[in-house]
Amino acid sequence: MITAERLTKRYGDKTAVDAIDFTVRPGAVTGFLGPNGAGKSTTMRMVMGLDHPSGGRVTVNGRAYRDLPAPLHEVGALLEAKAIHGGRTAYNHLLWLAKTNGIPRRRVDEVIGMVGLEAVARKRSGGFSLGMGQRLGIAAALLGDPGVLLFDEPVNGLDPEGIRWIRNLIRSLAAEGRTVFVSSHLMSEMALTADHLLVIGRGTIIADTDMSDFIARNSAAHVRVRSPQGGVLAEALRERGWAIRRDDDGALLVDGATPEQIGDVAGSRGLYLHELSTVSASLEEAFMRLTADSVEYHARTDQPVPAGV
């Protein structure tokens, strides 16, 4: 269980995390979603006691991180892929880490087996690929068999096989009753792994919801209908109280109606239809809409292209 109350982080006059409240509960994967620079990593570092909050507080199992009697037995974290000295072997990295919290040597071999690094455990980690480094980081997180796990952008830079492996791992950790907190800037990733969703933008929580609710609310479909008598059809549909928008090619986009209802309206007026289809909005779009105001750095794609280019 992770609890943040009015958690704040300021750098000079810039507020990176602005008095956020949230709770991450056991037995579920809580996705921490937000664009780059929204404050995800800063928040996670404050949970781990690495960065000091400018205000408010955050606790793990009811205690500030620094007050945990044996931190690795309670919290495991993958904060960045390369928080490892490249000159040390994977085994020795896990060994010193185990020693801090009195974790036995055999557990080091155990976690190496779990993440499948047996073949390279005695090699220096400087030569590891990103995926191998990520596995080593996960081995370190699992070392103390903790009940709370944090993963900051765990699938970044991984190949499809590695991504699937991490997704399954995250799901199974939550299924075992652990508290799992995973950050990502990809909605599609969250939709696959998270049970609960915490959306952050510009340092504030803009959504705190069940994943299924979020999907139900935001993947609402609309119907696309094209007719040679578009104007008349639009008039008829508006009379029924449905919202109409025009697509680029002149087709009508109807919210709140089913294709059957629209077909019936057209039929009763004797209007011809050339197209009638359901279009579902993607979650990615829903996320973009939600965070549109809070994206730190917009790519300017609407710049006029100079003539002759």
Place this chain on the structure above:
Amino acid sequence: MTTSSTLTPPASPPVARHDGSGGARLTFGRILDAEWTKIRTVRSTVWTLTSLFVLSVGLTALICFAAAGELAGEAADEPIGAFATWGLMFGQIAALVLGILVATSEYSSGMIRTTLAAAPRRWSVLAAKTTVITTLLLVLGAITSTVAILAGNFFLDREGIGLTLSDPDVLRTMVGGGLYLAVLGVFGLGLGLLLRHTAGAVTVGIALIFVVGNLVGLIPGAAGEWLTKLMPGNAGTTMATVESFNPDLLGPWTGIGVFAGEAALLLLIAGWLFKRRDA
């Protein structure tokens, strides 16, 4: 080298889960054990300690071999004892660098976050690092200065100007080399933790000890004299030499006391910032 490791099924760690109330707790002894494991499992430790030994012993032997004849001549008024650990002047850089690396290698790799996640008590982490570097350099420094004296004295002896090994100053220097290098290592640790950057800390460290220590001598009058005595590089060195080239420096015990005080102050400032700053 195998790039891909076998994919195992999703990890299912043993179900028995600790919630911190179990037997395993974070203790200073465990943090110390971890820091010792860290320092002995990277190559840079082996390299710096090897160069400490080789430079100190090798250069001492070399200068004694080259200068013994002249020193034995009647015209020479150089303090012979100053040559017996001459190589330490260069070997000491390795001790400084090792101390710096104990702190900065964690920042250059980002490993400091792993360290502090495992052991969030920052003063304990710093105390463990200090203990490890002090012990290591105390032992290796004493061995190095003893071997350097024996090697240098071999050549001095051939010219009939050898030191008496049972002389109190010679015995003091054998241990004193270890003391000086240990304090220098701690000085490096403080500097590294303060600056969090290897190249920066090495540059500042070497400048303080080799350059500024000599430059302040140019300041006229008593101020310059005292600054020379008190500069970190100067204050400690008399402890590591049988006789000093510069008779104006502080005595060995006073000198090492001043140097240890300076290193401790630096370490405290660095520790205070370490506690306050974001990792």
